[in-house]
Amino acid sequence: MPRLAIDATCLPQYDKLDRPTRERLAAITRKFRELPLPALLAHPDLRIRALPEGQDPRVRTFRISDSWTGVMLAPESGETFLLVHLLPRENAEKWAADQRHDVNTVMGTLERRDASALEERTGRADPLPAPEPEPEPASVPAPAADPSLFSDVGDEALRQLGVDDEIVRFSRTLTTRAELADWGPAIPQDQFEVLLHLAEGTPVDQVMREVVQPRRAVSGGPVAPDDYDTAIRNTRHRVMLVDDDDDIEEVLSRGFDAWRVFLHPTQRALAYRPVFNGPALVYGGPGTGKTVVALHRVKHLAENLPLGGRVLLTSFTNALVESVRRDLALLLDEELRADVDVITADKLALTVVREEWPDVGLRRDSDARGMFANVVRKHGLPWSADFVFHEYRHVVMAQGITTVDGYLDPDARRGRSTPLTVEQRREIWNAISVARAWMRRTKQLPTLELHAAATRILDGRSDRPYTNIVVDEAQDLHPAQWRTLRAAVAPGPNDMFIAGDNRQRIYDNTVSFRQLGINVVGRSHPLRVNYRTTTEILTWAEQIMRGQRTAEPGAGTPEPPGSTRSLLRGNPPVLYGAPDAAAELAALAEQVRSWLSGGIAPGDICVTARTRRGVTEVVSALRAHGLPASRFNPQQHTVDDSADTVRVTTMHGVKGLEFRAVAVSGVTATALPLMEGVTSPDLDENQHRSDLAAQRSLLYVACTRAREALYVSWHGEPSPFLPPD
Numbered sequence: 001m002p003r004l005a006i007d008a009t010c011l012p013q014y015d016k017l018d019r020p021t022r023e024r025l026a027a028i029t030r031k032f033r034e035l036p037l038p039a040l041l042a043h044p045d046l047r048i049r050a051l052p053e054g055q056d057p058r059v060r061t062f063r064i065s066d067s068w069t070g071v072m073l074a075p076e077s078g079e080t081f082l083l084v085h086l087l088p089r090e091n092a093e094k095w096a097a098d099q100r101h102d103v104n105t106v107m108g109t110l111e112r113r114d115a116s117a118l119e120e121r122t123g124r125a126d127p128l129p130a131p132e133p134e135p136e137p138a139s140v141p142a143p144a145a146d147p148s149l150f151s152d153v154g155d156e157a158l159r160q161l162g163v164d165d166e167i168v169r170f171s172r173t174l175t176t177r178a179e180l181a182d183w184g185p186a187i188p189q190d191q192f193e194v195l196l197h198l199a200e201g202t203p204v205d206q207v208m209r210e211v212v213q214p215r216r217a218v219s220g221g222p223v224a225p226d227d228y229d230t231a232i233r234n235t236r237h238r239v240m241l242v243d244d245d246d247d248i249e250e251v252l253s254r255g256f257d258a259w260r261v262f263l264h265p266t267q268r269a270l271a272y273r274p275v276f277n278g279p280a281l282v283y284g285g286p287g288t289g290k291t292v293v294a295l296h297r298v299k300h301l302a303e304n305l306p307l308g309g310r311v312l313l314t315s316f317t318n319a320l321v322e323s324v325r326r327d328l329a330l331l332l333d334e335e336l337r338a339d340v341d342v343i344t345a346d347k348l349a350l351t352v353v354r355e356e357w358p359d360v361g362l363r364r365d366s367d368a369r370g371m372f373a374n375v376v377r378k379h380g381l382p383w384s385a386d387f388v389f390h391e392y393r394h395v396v397m398a399q400g401i402t403t404v405d406g407y408l409d410p411d412a413r414r415g416r417s418t419p420l421t422v423e424q425r426r427e428i429w430n431a432i433s434v435a436r437a438w439m440r441r442t443k444q445l446p447t448l449e450l451h452a453a454a455t456r457i458l459d460g461r462s463d464r465p466y467t468n469i470v471v472d473e474a475q476d477l478h479p480a481q482w483r484t485l486r487a488a489v490a491p492g493p494n495d496m497f498i499a500g501d502n503r504q505r506i507y508d509n510t511v512s513f514r515q516l517g518i519n520v521v522g523r524s525h526p527l528r529v530n531y532r533t534t535t536e537i538l539t540w541a542e543q544i545m546r547g548q549r550t551a552e553p554g555a556g557t558p559e560p561p562g563s564t565r566s567l568l569r570g571n572p573p574v575l576y577g578a579p580d581a582a583a584e585l586a587a588l589a590e591q592v593r594s595w596l597s598g599g600i601a602p603g604d605i606c607v608t609a610r611t612r613r614g615v616t617e618v619v620s621a622l623r624a625h626g627l628p629a630s631r632f633n634p635q636q637h638t639v640d641d642s643a644d645t646v647r648v649t650t651m652h653g654v655k656g657l658e659f660r661a662v663a664v665s666g667v668t669a670t671a672l673p674l675m676e677g678v679t680s681p682d683l684d685e686n687q688h689r690s691d692l693a694a695q696r697s698l699l700y701v702a703c704t705r706a707r708e709a710l711y712v713s714w715h716g717e718p719s720p721f722l723p724p725d
């Protein structure tokens with residue numbers, strides 16, 4: 001029986017169809033599965049048309065309605081029809097005639113190209129000749145500088161990476177990366193990805209490892225050039241196979257959830273790898289699908305749980321947990337979800353501690369800081385409360401030190417820049433002990449204490465609550481939180497799956513996985529394709545991180561800025577430096593108005609401010625300009641807050657989220673960095689640097705939430721973190 005497959009290109013188009021057109025499309029595609037090819041092609045109602053002048057004899061169009069046309073690929077051999085595109089009638093014939101589909105025999109995938117555009121650029125030519133042997137260097141005159149973008153990659157190397165002759169020839173005509181990016185939509189997508197990596201300077205063997213091999217792993221070997229059936233089956237990152245009993249309408253209407261179906265080969269290889277022999281780390285820049293991979297990993301683990309097993313999926317804040325819980329419901333049926341807990345590490349610690357100590361409560365961290373001020377005053381200590389609090393947070397609690405000898409160990413304060421004598425340490429230890437004893441007496445524990453207690457309880461048990469733990473947004477967890485997580489699962493295969501990006505670290509925690517007994521060496525994997533943000537926005541935002549070399553926890557190799565690529569194109573960010581705050585707010589309102597009138601829904605627009613006060617000012621200003629705006633507190637409301645208003649929140653509040661349009665306001669020198677949030681260099685030089693880096697990351701995180709449009713504004717002197725002009 002013929003089978004139906006649907007190209008990802010159709011999904012956003014499907015959203016534009018009205019109900020009767022959708023029903024008609026479903027009825028037509030049902031026929032694709034019911035009728036043999038000759039009967040289908042001859043069917044009078046469907047008006048399937050070949051394109052005599054088209055580039056690809058297998059491409060046909062069919063009528064869906066007066067205004068919509070479908071484009072399909074109907075290979076002569078094999079049984080799979082591919083629904084390639086849904087287009088307004090007036091554009092369909094031309095588009096369909098320009099496209100050609102081929103099997104990429106190296107990667108085993110089905111690819112589409114704009115053959116007419118490529119032909120115009122490179123001419124129709126015979127395949128490239130076999131490579132000549134390299135001439136002896138001594139006999140060659142010094143070559144003229146080759147301006148071609150890929151001058152240091154030979155034809156044969158390109159072919160081995162799955163770049164076919166036509167694209168090899170085409171690639172030789174390119175001189176800049178921008179030109180390559182412009183041609184993205186015309187080039188076969190897998191080959192485009194290979195070229196993008198090479199253009200960034202990625203070595204050939206790394207491109208082979210990261211782009212070609214994951215695709216080969218799916219195809220399992222070479223695929224013949226006419227084996228369209230197999231190639232379609234191998235192209236699961238772009239093509240969805242419809243099962244015989246699937247309801248086509250239902251399948252198509254899942255469009256917005258493309259992440260559930262079309263995993264990039266690297267994403268799929270990580271999420272569905274049967275076993276990692278210990279903790280595994282997935283890292284990568286913003287929007288590369290780390291959360292998506294984490295969610296699919298949960299699916300894999302839940303599907304393979306032993307009897308009585310449980311999976312924990314955790315993320316950094318309540319809002320993020322809420323967001324992944326909702327997404328997980330789209331991926332897993334209820335029965336599987338029953339074996340998965342989706343909670344923060346703090347909630348886990350509280351639950352564990354309450355099992356032993358039911359009346360324990362949670363104390364705000366700011367309270368704990370205040371308590372240290374009392375102790376310092378009472379003991380007449382010569383240090384500030386902040387200094388002692390930092391010793392507590394970044395030394396004692398970070399390293400899980402439980403005895404005075406542990407604190408006196410010469411290694412305990414490694415990385416702290418203010419030296420302390422043994423006597424001084426004893427004094428500080430006493431003060432910290434007094435504060436901690438007092439907290440325990442009141443039974444109101446700040447989160448770090450809660451985690452210390454939870455770790456102790458879990459370590460004392462023979463059984464562990466979880467079979468597998470999946471951690472998203474890992475970069476901001478404090479070591480004490482990691483210890484709870486480590487203790488909640490027995491060490492072994494598939495114990496921990498961790499997703500994070502150290503360049504998005506926006507709180508004051510730094511972690512050494514090795515010290516925590518979380519060994520990810522040899523199991524750290526990068527993701528490099530950004531699915532969220534356009535190239536223009538991403539390239540600009542990467543400049544915020546210029547000069548910053550942040551090692552991934554446990555990965556050893558720092559990720560250089562620019563190692564994430566987007567396949568999406570759009571407009572560059574709009575930057576505006578206003579003379580004063582009022583002018584900045586007025587311009588912001590105009591920007592929001594223009595997005596709204598351009599058809600972006602209010603709920604798809606987010607405005608960030610650096611502080612809560614800034615949020616209040618923005619909300620008032622937008623409302624004063626007659627625009628719908630409301631404060632959006634992801635900690636309290638969930639992210640699907642249905643109010644149809646522009647969301648306004650702090651820069652911290654947008655962590656992990658995304659919006660079609662983002663305005664980052666108040667990027668003024670006095671607000672970024674906001675010095676009241678930065679440890680004074682007199683207290684600790686290293687912490688000072690680390691806090692500044694976190695504030696730089698904050699701007700980077702806020703800007704990389706934008707999918708299509710980014711606007712950044714300031715008044716007076718701009719933040720030094722902004723990219724230079």
Ligand SMILES: Nc1ncnc2c1ncn2[C@@H]1O[C@H](COP(=O)(O)OP(=O)(O)OP(=O)(O)O)[C@@H](O)[C@H]1O
Pocket residue numbers: 258259262263264267284285286287288289290291292293501504530531532655656657658704
């Ligand atoms: N394979 C895919 N196909 C389609 N969309 C995808 C795919 N992978 C990710 N996306 C989409 O890209 C966007 C970013 O994904 P995700 O949030 O998982 O990235 P992330 O790496 O966790 O981002 P960040 O670190 O910036 O929070 C989401 O809209 C997601 O649905």
